[in-house]
Amino acid sequence: MALQPSLRPLLIAGRPDAPHTLDIFLDYVCPFSGKMAVAIDTVLKPLLDAGGKYDGKVKLIFRNQVQPWHGSSTFTHEAGLAAARIAPEKFWTYSLLLLKRQQEFYDIPTSTLSPIQIRAKLAELATEVGISADEFKDLLTNKSTPNGGVSVTDELKYTIKFSRQNGVHVSPSVLWDGLLVNEVSSSWGSDEWNKFLAEKVTV
Known part of the structure; x- marks a missing residue:
């Protein structure tokens, strides 16, 4: 599937040239996305990454x-x-931490809380994975036109579009090679994911 160059970090497992693509749509404040994130980290990444x-x-x-x-999803x-x-x-380290601490948001x-206060909390969370809070806050500050958004608004628009x-409406949702696979569940563990991949991978 397509991924604009500035969003390359969203490829969180596997090689960029791998022929099959698994797109997983997650919302940071969705409890089911939180469950899915654990499976991504403990089951899928070890299967798809080097070795x-x-x-x-x-x-x-x-x-x-x-x-x-x-309200805080955006x-x-x-x-x-x-x-x-x-x-x-x-x-991914920051995303996983945010998904684990999602109840705070x-x-x-x-x-x-005001938008400024929510963004400050998100910047504070970023320091826990070694990201500069000042640089983080700078990207999340409204500073162009009165309705122009923040520095990552264009990337946000791309992801929403x-x-x-x-046709993705809820989280988590999963695409396999560009098509929705509705059978995938946030409750899946190692057995279900291994069975799914064994049936789907053709290379």
Whole structure:
């Protein structure tokens, strides 16, 4: 599947030239996405990365799935994209931490916070994986026209448009070689993923 050059860090497992593509759409404040993230880290990455059974055969792309019915969803996805811009090698590390700590950014905990305060919390979280808070905050500051967004707004627009044109509405959602595979569940563990890949990989 397509991935604009500035979003290369969203390829979180496998080789860029792997013939099969697994696109996984996650929302940082979705509990089911949080469960799926654990499977990505403990099951899929070991299978797809160097030395894994499907090394060179399958690549995995993280797809930002903004769900605007959660007020902080947009802010958390801006943060993920900021991490990708500042420290590409730490994008997944930051994303995984954010998904593990997602309850801090749920609707009620953030309901009394301003956008500036939410972004400050996201920048503070970034320091836990070694990303500069100052540089992070700079990317998440409104500073162009009164309605021009932040420095990663263009990347955010791209990810949202990509979801819309592919008919993705909820998280997590999964594409295999560009087609939705509705049987995939956030509750899948090693057995289910190994069976799925054994049936799908043809190279």
